[in-house]
Amino acid sequence: MVAQGEPGAWWPAYIHLYPLLSEQSDIIDWFSKNHVSYYLKDEIDDRDNPREDAFHGFQALLALRGKWSELEARSLEAIHDEKTAGSKFLVDYRFYLALARRDVEGMENALEELAGPLAPKRNFEHAFGLTQNLIATHAVIYSKIAFRWGHTLRIRSSWVPSNWLPVNPLKEYDQGWNFMADFDIWEPFAPPWTEWSPKKG
Template sequence: MKPTLINDKMVARLQHCDNRVNSDFNSPEELAEMCEKIESQANPDHSVTLISLLSSYLEAKAMSHWFHGGDLATFKNLCYNILKLKYISGQPPCNNPRAHSVIGDRLFYLLSDHEPLISWFSQLMYDYEVKYSEPSMANSAGNYSLQLALALQGDIDLLGERAECFIETPPKNWTKRFLVDSQFYLALAKGDEQGMEAAIKELVTPRRLNYRKDWDEGAFTQGLIGTSAIIYSKLAWRYGYEIIVDSPYLPKEWIPVQPLENYEDEFDFMKAFPI
């Protein structure tokens, strides 16, 4: 069933995705040339840039595919490719994982349901943010990505401690916007299904979507979906809580954790990097 676009902002964002996919820059010839340059390994630094461009193209392609009525398996496989491209950036000869930038694509990673790559991602984020691991630093700037890493790694006790610390001593700076995130994580740590659902519902209210759009959303998601609500719905399912909130910004088909039987690489050079 083709998703319903309920307002002009959604229509405009989908058109933006379509334009990116169909641009001359992403023609078959241009894509082939980028892949050839990456495969040659002649300039690893430039390869990182090209890989990032391919990843961005696939993000637009995934959103365009889904919102034009595409199938879930193809969408999920595109999400896998977005994550694998980030993984390849961190391998020789590129050796450039750029952990601080990886978090921006966290939505697509979780939607892939590809466990080996999700495990790599969570460890990468943990290693990058581990300096913020003390619960007393739970209202620091690094808290957001570390909490996600802890949730993915199953460190539920530390996750709950940090969330509780944030709630009890909420910050007064820009990080206060993550209070609802801490409410979700504390509910997850306690197994409070109603609390998790309440936090997810809050994240798809018009007020929250607008307030957090510059942080939560990227060029191909803003106005189409509620990224944090989807991420927390996926996390809840990963812990056995089958929560699906009814919202046009939260495609319910994306939420169950169901890995594909086979994942296919979008570009041939990717096959040289098994995981």
């Protein structure tokens, strides 16, 4: 996997789209635990600064891992930071706050905003070449996260395919390629990143 070969690479929220769509629990778990890029010396300040993209990306990891207190506190910090008043990510933080508080109506409102007029703008801004004309990428990611935590949401938008949202893993996942037969997603990173390797369980 490319991500295993570049442990310190930038890890934005949208990288979780395909793991979540796969419904393969090991892949989703691995991606949620690969947080090394947010603990590098040059990234720590950005990770904790609501005006930076790294802050936004780290929220997705917290949501996937169910770190509700931290997710709530950071969301409130971002929402009330006067310098983020015009941020395009405020709607994301409203979603995360609602998720942390198990507020279904709040989640749905935020997602419908993301899956409304904002959808094409957000898609093209972030260069989602494969999805920009098909789905509201962030709205789908956040909806999938919410469903994984047991929240059944109703998103009234053609940008969010409703049949993609329920958690419905395959009974068996076929590797498909011989060269992947021995692949283990939990194999530790090569040095010097080994201690940062995501661990199963």
